[in-house]
Amino acid sequence: MKVDCHIPTKILFGAGRLNDLATVKLPGKKALIVISGGTSMHKYGYLRRVQELLAKQGVENVVFDKILPNPILDHVTEGAELARKEGCDFILGLGGGSSIDSSKSIAVMAKNPGNYWDYIGGGSGKGLFPKEGALPIVAITTTAGTGTEADPWTVITNGSEKIGTGWEFTFPVLSIVDPELMTSVPPHLTAYQGFDTLFHCTEGYIANIATPVSDALALKAIELIAKYLPRAVKDGGDMEARENVALANTLGGMVETFSSCTSEHSLEHALSAYYPKLPHGAGLIMISLPYYKFFQGKVAPERYAKMAEAMGEDVHSLPEDKRADAFISALEKLQKACGVDNLKMSDYGVKRDEMDKLATTAKETMGGLFDLDVYRLTHEDTVSILQEAYK
Incomplete structure (x- = not known):
């Protein structure tokens, strides 16, 4: 190693x-x-x-x-x-x-x-x-x-x-x-930014260049976001929550340094390049559930289980073949807890018939991150994820 x-x-x-x-x-x-x-x-x-x-x-x-x-x-x-x-x-x-x-x-x-x-x-x-x-x-x-x-x-x-x-x-x-x-960051931006941190860590954890060092940092940051982000969204003056979300963010930067983001970030960059009023974190939230559901069968199941456990899920009480599902469940719960579970691309002007264009742009501009996925997305795969994410 x-x-x-x-x-x-x-x-x-x-x-x-x-x-x-x-x-x-x-x-x-x-x-x-x-x-x-x-x-x-x-x-x-x-x-x-x-x-x-x-x-x-x-x-x-x-x-x-x-x-x-x-x-x-x-x-x-x-x-x-x-x-x-x-x-x-x-x-x-x-x-x-x-x-x-x-x-x-x-x-x-x-x-x-x-x-x-x-x-x-x-x-x-x-x-x-x-x-x-x-x-x-x-x-x-x-x-x-x-x-x-x-x-x-x-x-x-x-x-x-x-x-x-x-x-x-x-x-x-x-x-x-x-x-x-x-403490002055409003609730919705606190949530968007916190999920950006979360996805730096989840992407870094499932990237094909992840290391034991990046894994340890990622899991700790995922734990902190799951525990403290809903509190920071609810009460911006909660200093314990703010400090722990800030720590998760800095750890997330280290994860990006020692590992990498994956194609989820490429997809969002295409979205907010065409629609610059779309906050980056909000775009990631919109894409996230279809993205992680797609990769669930491609990433080693114990990795999904460990992320779920970091987010507070009792995975050991579940049958082994259901433990990976707990990460998707935890992600859905966290989005609801932070009030960001119903974000819509259409609210920012994105049109359903643009998914092919967005998929092409993602690959042409940030194609290097596709190389860091454990599974190589085809163009059709990418379009399918974006279509499923569209509301």
Whole structure:
């Protein structure tokens, strides 16, 4: 057995850890702070606090505040130009996965020539290697969904192509995970983000490159999400729940680093590339039950049983040939407990006759994840899963 474990990120985890920004070693003296185009970073004072804490170390900052929920190529280009123009020597992503992912991509393009899509390996990308690396990245997450604070991955949309990529130098050098910054996330987004974390872990657990290290992290994170996500959705101020969901999220990023997502993420990326108002986590929820039902007969049954057990199911009281079913049951129960069991693609404008197009886009843009499934999905399989998921 050979296992590589490499996360070159210093992670400061826990309530109140944002304050450490005033004293922790930083990778430069002038930050480009990347935030969303929304109001939350201003409304809740997170941006002001970060600027004040940086100032205590004599670190200057410039703010780039245009990032969309599904970040786009144009804003990567614009942010990188601003970083170069202002002489920023590191990038600080503040907010959810979209802001931190964008900070990673901006950090690459602040040092490399050409178009960011030159360095993308899927779709219409050229698959070039960014030889100049990236500016150092600091991640301060205010949501618990993507795990991007503990992995090198970044997902950017270019037209109908929504593609993830990453290199060793797109790991943050420093990540701060402070659950106190997550209490302002509304219930529905708390649920969507929590299920994104869950699926990072369930996908990582059934991927064909899973290792004992990724398995241990995945099962613990699945346990935490099943136990604490309904509480965090019900009461955003429940700090025990927020802290444990945040921990699950960071563990999920580690799972993505040591294992991988699978084709479930490819399918969702196709959906939200065409329909960018669809939250990523919501799209995953829509796809999940048909997806995991399809793979139930393909994945070793003890893996489904162990995920069910992590979610609180008493699998040992069931006949051995029924234990895998308990994972599907647990997933259905968790969706109901979080109020996300009736999400509909049609509510976001998706049409039933688009499933063939979506399946094709998923394979063309994120085909690498199909290679990490234990069973190779055909085009017909992929269309069938999407059709079953459609409401």
